Amino acid sequence: EPEVTQTPSHQVTQMGQEVILRCVPISNHLYFYWYRQILGQKVEFLVSFYNNEISEKSEIFDDQFSVERPDGSNFTLKIRSTKLEDSAMYFCASSDLGLQSSYEQYFGPGTRLTVT
């Protein structure tokens, strides 16, 4: 069964450093998403991406964040200058173009980001 993959599984970085989280969505999917979950809190939407541009972003997704699809398979989330409060699990997800199934998003296993 196709699945979303994410690397690395755990990333430790110092405050102020740049990090890039990587995702490989399901191959025939067209919509890509990033979510995050701070320990003990809800899963929060960050950004959605379609046709090489951002479709929607949340208030969390400020100028420190950017997304990119550098090639036909990878989807990345960059945090330019990490803060302590960026420590969280980051989940990538993808979905296809179906109508009724368009809410059926497939999530990756997540990257745990720890900012020290």
Next chain:
Amino acid sequence: DAKTTQPTSMDCAEGRAANLPCNHSTISGNEYVYWYRQIHSQGPQYIIHGLKNNETNEMASLIITEDRKSSTLILPHATLRDTAVYYCIVRVPSGGYQKVTFGTGTKLQVIP
């Protein structure tokens, strides 16, 4: 999106059916009910969705009341691996991207 109400937590004995309720009394006619779950430290997982008819797949059954104001997710034979947080979400599906807005869900503990 219609608001949903779920119990904070539930227990279920292994091998028994787990019945997870969700109240969505303000649901509108074109909104679907979706269920996701999140096993500890893993990414959320889509389970099932429906409009007004009962639905069944290999993972679960979804029972929606006739007035559509509530629904129940049924895991017919719960196993320890079904221990997770279960999210009930109500939303109008449409073509294109759709962010998933997660609430706090129901924490299901399957007990041996």
